[in-house]
Amino acid sequence: MLSPRDETDLAAAVAAAEGPLHVIGGGTRPIGKPVTGEAVSVAGLSGITLYEPGALTLVARAGTPLAEIEAALAAENQRLAFEPMDHRGLLGTSGAPTIGGVVAANASGPRRILTGACRDFLLGVRFVDGRGSVLKNGGRVMKNVTGYDLVKLMAGSYGTLGILTEVSFKVLPAPAAAAVLLIEGLSDVQAVQAMAAALGSPFEVSGAAHTPKGLDGAPVTMIRIEGFESSVTYRAGQLRTLLAGYGEISVETDPERTTAGWKWVRDAEPFHGVHGDVWRLSVKPSDAPDLAARAEADGLLYDWGGGLIWALVPEGTDLRARLGAFQGHATLVRAGEETRAALPVFQPEPAPVAAISKGLRDKFDPRGILNPGLMG
Amino acid sequence: MEMPAPSAEVLSKKARIVARLSEALPDDAVIHEEHETRAYECDALTAYRCPPLAAVLPSSTAEVSAVLRICREEGVPVVPRGSGTSLAGGALPTADCVILGVARLNAVLEVDYDNRFIKVQSGRTNLSVTGAVEEQDFFYAPDPSSQLACAIAGNIAMNSGGAHCLKYGVTTNNLMSVTMVMMDGEVVEIGGAHLDAGGLDLLGLICGSEGQLGVVTEATLRILRKPEGARPVLIGYKSAEAAGACVADIIKAGVLPVAIEYMDRLCIEVTDKFSGAGYPDCEALLIVEVEGSEAEIDEQLGVILQIARGHDPVELREAKDADEAARIWLGRKSAFGAVGRINDYMCLDGTIPVSALPHVLKRIGEMSQEYGLAVGNVFHAGDGNMHPLILFDANKPGDLETCEAFGAEILKLCVEVGGCLTGEHGVGIEKRDLMYDQFSAEDLEVQMRVKDVFDPGWLLNPAKVFPLQASASRRDFAA
Numbered sequence: 001m002l003s004p005r006d007e008t009d010l011a012a013a014v015a016a017a018e019g020p021l022h023v024i025g026g027g028t029r030p031i032g033k034p035v036t037g038e039a040v041s042v043a044g045l046s047g048i049t050l051y052e053p054g055a056l057t058l059v060a061r062a063g064t065p066l067a068e069i070e071a072a073l074a075a076e077n078q079r080l081a082f083e084p085m086d087h088r089g090l091l092g093t094s095g096a097p098t099i100g101g102v103v104a105a106n107a108s109g110p111r112r113i114l115t116g117a118c119r120d121f122l123l124g125v126r127f128v129d130g131r132g133s134v135l136k137n138g139g140r141v142m143k144n145v146t147g148y149d150l151v152k153l154m155a156g157s158y159g160t161l162g163i164l165t166e167v168s169f170k171v172l173p174a175p176a177a178a179a180v181l182l183i184e185g186l187s188d189v190q191a192v193q194a195m196a197a198a199l200g201s202p203f204e205v206s207g208a209a210h211t212p213k214g215l216d217g218a219p220v221t222m223i224r225i226e227g228f229e230s231s232v233t234y235r236a237g238q239l240r241t242l243l244a245g246y247g248e249i250s251v252e253t254d255p256e257r258t259t260a261g262w263k264w265v266r267d268a269e270p271f272h273g274v275h276g277d278v279w280r281l282s283v284k285p286s287d288a289p290d291l292a293a294r295a296e297a298d299g300l301l302y303d304w305g306g307g308l309i310w311a312l313v314p315e316g317t318d319l320r321a322r323l324g325a326f327q328g329h330a331t332l333v334r335a336g337e338e339t340r341a342a343l344p345v346f347q348p349e350p351a352p353v354a355a356i357s358k359g360l361r362d363k364f365d366p367r368g369i370l371n372p373g374l375m376g
Numbered sequence: 377m378e379m380p381a382p383s384a385e386v387l388s389k390k391a392r393i394v395a396r397l398s399e400a401l402p403d404d405a406v407i408h409e410e411h412e413t414r415a416y417e418c419d420a421l422t423a424y425r426c427p428p429l430a431a432v433l434p435s436s437t438a439e440v441s442a443v444l445r446i447c448r449e450e451g452v453p454v455v456p457r458g459s460g461t462s463l464a465g466g467a468l469p470t471a472d473c474v475i476l477g478v479a480r481l482n483a484v485l486e487v488d489y490d491n492r493f494i495k496v497q498s499g500r501t502n503l504s505v506t507g508a509v510e511e512q513d514f515f516y517a518p519d520p521s522s523q524l525a526c527a528i529a530g531n532i533a534m535n536s537g538g539a540h541c542l543k544y545g546v547t548t549n550n551l552m553s554v555t556m557v558m559m560d561g562e563v564v565e566i567g568g569a570h571l572d573a574g575g576l577d578l579l580g581l582i583c584g585s586e587g588q589l590g591v592v593t594e595a596t597l598r599i600l601r602k603p604e605g606a607r608p609v610l611i612g613y614k615s616a617e618a619a620g621a622c623v624a625d626i627i628k629a630g631v632l633p634v635a636i637e638y639m640d641r642l643c644i645e646v647t648d649k650f651s652g653a654g655y656p657d658c659e660a661l662l663i664v665e666v667e668g669s670e671a672e673i674d675e676q677l678g679v680i681l682q683i684a685r686g687h688d689p690v691e692l693r694e695a696k697d698a699d700e701a702a703r704i705w706l707g708r709k710s711a712f713g714a715v716g717r718i719n720d721y722m723c724l725d726g727t728i729p730v731s732a733l734p735h736v737l738k739r740i741g742e743m744s745q746e747y748g749l750a751v752g753n754v755f756h757a758g759d760g761n762m763h764p765l766i767l768f769d770a771n772k773p774g775d776l777e778t779c780e781a782f783g784a785e786i787l788k789l790c791v792e793v794g795g796c797l798t799g800e801h802g803v804g805i806e807k808r809d810l811m812y813d814q815f816s817a818e819d820l821e822v823q824m825r826v827k828d829v830f831d832p833g834w835l836l837n838p839a840k841v842f843p844l845q846a847s848a849s850r851r852d853f854a855a
């Protein structure tokens with residue numbers, strides 16, 4: 001395994017590489033087609049290089065453990081607002097997630113519907129492309145339209161366009177309080193309607209999830225609000241009135257319980273340690289119940305007001321075949337190597353779009369050595 | 377500002393190009409007489425003008441596709457144009473180009489409140505997108521100052537921001553899909569009514585690419601429910617340092633205002649005289665706006681005012697009703713117009729880390745002395761996006777050049793302190809030749825390779841964004 005100590009070292013290693021490289025951050029998110037190649041770990045590129053709480057900006061080397069960043073932010077009562085998912089439980093991996101891995105996977109959690117995804121908070125990147133050149137794009141300021149936005153392109157590119165060496169983020173204040181409205185017993189269709197009503201209200205819902213099978217086996221719909229305490233109380237009351245027609249509503253405000261509940265959603269905990277493949281679908285929220293029915297899944301979890309569906313299906317199932325044509329995309333997040341080699345892990349793109357993606361890969365990595373084939 | 381010499385070959389076959397375009401489009405959609413093309417000779421960067429070879433006004437994606445196919449076959453550069461409000465010269469023509477205006481593509485295609493999106497044709501103006509969803513109390517968040525006139529197509533090309541993006545983000549954070557016509561006429565759909573990309577984030581790449589990768593004809597935009605209410609406060613300070621420290625403390629306190637606007641003495645005085653807003657006599661003025669219910673607003677403003685008092689303000693003014701709120705915003709919203717009344721000016725758009733604010737303002741003041749030109753500063757303080765307005769006299773020989781040199785120095789200073797050349801206006805031609813100050817040759821090369829993928833012939837808006845010398849070999853090869 002190549003373990004460069006710094007960016008220069010990494011650039012030299014990539015330039016000198018004679019075959020495929022398998023890029024690893026913390027190794028906790030083995031998503032995509034299996035890659036054969038020499039492993040390159042960016043763990044050596046670690047450390048927060050700049051943190052200005054008054055400017056809401058943080059810059060860190062790509063190999064910095066996420067935990068280190070979260071601790072530094074917590075000390076100033078701030079956070080990464082996009083709530084990055086921890087994939088370890090779902091994928092059965094160990095190790096420490098890195099900030100570079102978060103970016104490479106554009107890992108975004110339940111709060112994505114209100115505040116945006118990882119890519120929306122990413123202000124700048126430094127990376128080494130497939131030629132071994134050190135490149136930068138974006139910066140550390142919140143508004144920047146200088147040149148093309150390669151920052152977004154790098155987010156979610158799973159190390160196939162370049163190896164991230166440094167990332168800068170906009171961070172946000174952590175709210176003082178949170179409340180979760182819980183509605184029991186809704187069908188999937190009712191739940192998506194209730195979540196749409198909540199999300200279409202002026203009350204700044206920061207999480208809207210539904211499980212057809214909660215901890216006690218009954219369906220539960222969860223609506224989260226965050227902010228100053230009095231504001232949270234007020235909005236919880238308003239939402240309770242707004243959603244009264246959907247059924248009995250209880251409000252949970254205990255910080256430990258609300259945090260644990262949304263971590264359960266964020267990390268797709270219902271499928272931890274459960275046998276089967278796990279797919280992640282991004283869809284138009286109102287299409288969700290119908291698509292979920294077509295999936296004939298053994299387990300379902302809706303997030304993002306229905307816009308995100310987690311589906312558990314028997315090993316080797318081609319979920320896309322069950323779904324037929326649909327608007328959105330399906331990603332095979334958890335499956336054995338054989339299934340991931342056989343099925344497209346990422347949603348196949350229409351020919352003209354696929355041609356653009358291929359064209360970009362050829363420009364960023366002309367030798368095809370960076371996580372080759374990972375994204376199909 | 378240098379522009380490439382027009383292609384003699386293209387100029388010589390104007391008649392044939394116009395004939396082919398006229399075959400593909402209705403009669404009134406092709407403009408080629410000299411007295412008519414003059415209407416397209418510039419955008420809002422009016423110091424630079426050049427009538428195009430022709431202008432076309434297609435009414436459908438299919439017509440856009442036909443135009444691009446013809447232009448590609450004939451080797452004619454195409455400059456896409458929204459409403460022509462670019463302050464960076466993004467829609468400046470060359471004499472051998474066809475201006476492709478999307479103004480006639482202005483329909484609302486779909487409104488979906490349950491899924492919180494609107495799908496529009498790209499020539500629709502920014503404000504009329506909100507207009508289409510207002511009856512249900514929804515709005516489209518990005519609000520550039522030119523929102524009454526500017527088109528969504530231009531917003532996407534420049535990734536436009538606005539005063540309220542501190543809370544709601546800029547165009548790219550509110551864009552869900554585009555229908556885009558490639559230079560070869562192929563129509564691609566990127567994104568949809570769902571969130572985030574399944575593969576590479578091409579939508580994020582297209583937004584802000586200044587019309588160089590394709591022509592966007594339709595877009596799906598995120599719409600939001602309007603907050604229950606909003607209210608501004610006005611805070612006056614004796615120094616930029618005090619105002620800067622107040623902004624940092626507000627942000628650190630965990631309050632997230634929807635906007636924090638800043639004006640310096642020159643702008644305060646000019647806008648006050650122009651608008652009668654009744655601004656205080658001070659060095660730095662902040663307008664901070666928060667949203668929510670009445671009680672929520674009271675609580676947030678309570679925190680903000682307490683912080684503000686700690687920095688020894690000259691004045692604190694709360695709005696007691698909608699009229700007073702409007703008066704607080706009145707001067708700020710008329711700032712560019714007010715300054716324009718007293719003088720010619722150049723509006724810059726660099727962004728700096730908020731912490732560098734006092735230092736940068738001090739340096740701008742010193743440079744103003746050195747160059748002998750006055751500067752007013754008005755900007756979005758919450759996110760460090762500055763808009764220094766350099767006053768000059770367009771009728772005085774050499775003044776524009778001095779102003780440009782001064783502007784370049786300010787932008788270099790922005791980069792030096794860790795910021796960038798442009799926060800929301802775009803590079804266009806205006807900042808094109810300063811790109812080496814922010815990027816290495818390799819950083820620019822990788823961006824140009826992206827254009828190679830989308831537009832291998834370099835026909836789309838070719839003389840923008842990249843320094844002419846950097847893009848020369850590609851443009852020459854294409855010619």
